[in-house]
Amino acid sequence: MADGEFVAYYRVSTTRQGASGLGLEAQRAAVESYLNGGAWHILAEFTEVESGRKSERPELHKALHKARLHRVPLVVAKVDRLARSKGFLEHILESGVDVRFCDLPKIEGATGRFILQQMAAVAELEAGLISARTKAALEAAKQRGKKLGGNRGVKLAEAAQEAGRAAQSARAKLRGQDLAPVIAELRTAGITTLSGIAQGLTVRGIPTTRGGTVWAAVQVSRALKHLEPSGEVTTACSRESRT
Template sequence: MTAKQRFVAYYRVSTRKQQASGLGIEAQRTAVANYLGDRTAKVVAEFTEIESGKRSDRPALGQALTAARVHQAALVVAKVDRLTRSVGFLSRLLEAGVDVRFADLPAIEGPTGRFMLQQMAAVAELEAGLISSRTKAALSAARARGQQLGGNRGTQLSSAAKAKGRQAQAQSAQRRANDLAQVLEELRADGASSPTELARALTARGIPTARGGVTWTAPQVSRIEARLLSSKPTQHQGK
């Protein structure tokens, strides 16, 4: 049986009045549902934000990104301008380690997909500033702005590059542990205390392991707990 691909849906409205009336939200839900279509997909969580697209301090978006990392799911949004009209903010979002999908765009994957997403976000930013006088010529000029893609192939990594890679892996593991901290607290509140019990509970919830596995083990939980413990600030008591 083919495993279902996980998605976290993120919706945004600009006012509480829109949220109460459902204006905009239902259209976004429909767009996301049509995007998922016949594919084998599972929406593991949904989040709705009441914010302006020009602001970057969005708690619901932060929660959605955390949920996407915990479940190793893709974040799906109805339209690129539903998420942000700021290229700088979108760049930071892409560095969050989450696969972002838009119902009005093809799948965003790899360096080429990220580059395309940057260009589409640039167009969205231009639209926000030129709503009253937007023209096809201006959009064409925005799409024409870009950069050459490329990179070195077959180059042996230096010691510094390898060290940087190890540091990135450690940071990724720590972020994964931080994302799971709240989940572990909830499981402990439900009565799971030992690493074995927590592993069973994580497996029952369907939360994947760091490598995408479906079954957790006690040693994996112990490593997560050790990272969380080591990341806590040390308290020095005076005499």
């Protein structure tokens, strides 16, 4: 029995199916059956209507954005609705969204992510083989007495730290991009102060960067650093942050 909020993604293969609802109602029924009662709520639904040859899926991107913004799982009726392309699998993995497949009810969370990684990893097999051959060649050179590099441990540690900083920066930038349309909507409505934007995000139920439920002005200020300045609205926010 499921609890909480979810974003649902449906896909029909042709315009005729999309117009007639053929297949769509079955997918909705699969989602309801998967959630199986409980205190659950569909936060938003996105339906993709495409042909078999079409590679772009704008509704999937919107669904992932909505799920990531509100930090809720994305539920899909059938795994084959997403698993036909390595690119889409990688996009899902990069999004960080928890995806639930109704035809694989036990696959979710860390286990589900692992399964998606395995499905995407097949296409990366050649890169792994190249890496293995490189390591073997280096080991053979070492056995022949050839010195390989200098103090590699220190360099690796520095590289690991740099990679960690880069990953953190990328996550912050991605979160800023997710928040951008919501902040733009608030600004259009005339809400230009940090505290006003914080209240608007809180009312809309959007989690903070650390998963909290109530936004503070300082958190908005940090998020705005990852957005492009936008004239006097940004100036107004900056003035408030200095007071």
